[in-house]
Amino acid sequence: MQHFFADRSWVQGDKIRLEGSDVNHMKNVLRMKEGEEVQVSDGTGNAYLCQIEGYEGNQAVLKIREKTEKDTELPSKIWLFQGLPKGDKMELIVQKAVELGVYGIVPFAAKRSVVRLDEKKAGKKQIRWQAIAKGAAEQSGRGLIPEVEIVKTYAEALEFAKELDVILVPYELEEGMKATMSIIEAIRPGQSVGIFIGPEGGFEEQEIGQARNAGAVPVTLGRRILRTETAGITTLSILMYHLECAEVQ
Template sequence: MSVPRFYVEAALAPGARIVLPEAVARHALGALRLKPGAAVMLFNGDGGEYAGVLEAKGKAAWVECRERQAPQRESPLEIWLAQGISAGERMDYTIQKAVELGVAGIVPLAMRRSVVKLDAERAEKRRRHWQGIAVSACEQSGRNRVPEVRPLVGFTSWLAEAKSEDATRFLLDPEGGSRLAELARPGGRVWLLAGPEGGFDPAEAELARLAGFRPLRLGPRILRTETAALAAMAAMQAVWGDF
């Protein structure tokens, strides 16, 4: 059985006594039914993890940190996913699995064919929710660096910034484009652009191409929005990464 891992926003060091936040303590003592003396692992996103021992009294729990470890579990590919937002669990699933597959960061995009429409307040609430999903995926997958989920941004605003970066850019296009096996391994950052449920508006797809996004085709079948980017990332890890 693997050692339970918990993310905490605290300075960690050997010998430190870390009081677990209420939600984390509730998960450890309630959902996981851990007992005092159980071995656990803490991480805070700095790239390391700290073995420790769980202690508890009532509903409160804390961890006595021991040695620091720094296993290498980050992908050698710096893949950033720009994802047209989708409804409900579809977007949650995309973020969770992208983190498991090694994504470096995620930018949710408001696009013309996005079914979900969010005002500023709801968008920030969703961003916090998505960031929490990223944290949970790191706890499960063993990653010690938490990918950033950036604030929701309009497609054209994001594209204006992305096209000026020194990066390799791919646009997922079910109707044509290169196959991954035909391409050389990129160096540096990779942008992967995926559309929402309704796909790309033709004008958006053309703007992306003009901004240097190369169409990439994932076989002859049309994939759903929650599948396309994940299939592309898995293929990239197999061809160029650490699979």
């Protein structure tokens, strides 16, 4: 069943008046007709089973058949802080991070980042990444669309993260899997978590020092060096499994 997001203000009584690009996609790409069913989330935890009543101008008019609470979010808010990678890797990272339950994504420029974006290019990239996040949230049945922040400096990213309960920095020179396991196992549902991932060249030692000073804890992901597009997905997968298991214990 197709899944769409609606602004809370579009929910009016027993109807939802869907607006924006989703209407064109529904009408002209999917060619959905009157009577077909769709799922709609309002971004605040509510899910609606709807039936298409028709199209009016730039709106799709949906009849609400059933309202439920959507329980698809992780029990903790996890932020992925991603050092800018080369090429289109960020698009894959955003898509998979959203599927795995990330709450928000903060791209940042590290010292070894090859990509350098001016304000105009960064703005265009952010719009593109946010659209990918929306599509991934719809595909994976999320109850909200994770926010992709505008590109920040490393110092700005650390400042953004300082209010989080736990900050992890996977680092290829860090050792001690037992210590990493203890750190992850100590994270409880409800705590906010930040994950800092370096670009292709990794973090410089000075950047790791800055992270430590900001309260971050370097951890290891094993004996192999992972690509930047793999490291964040791996860490998110571990946290997703740990937190959802902890919630049912």
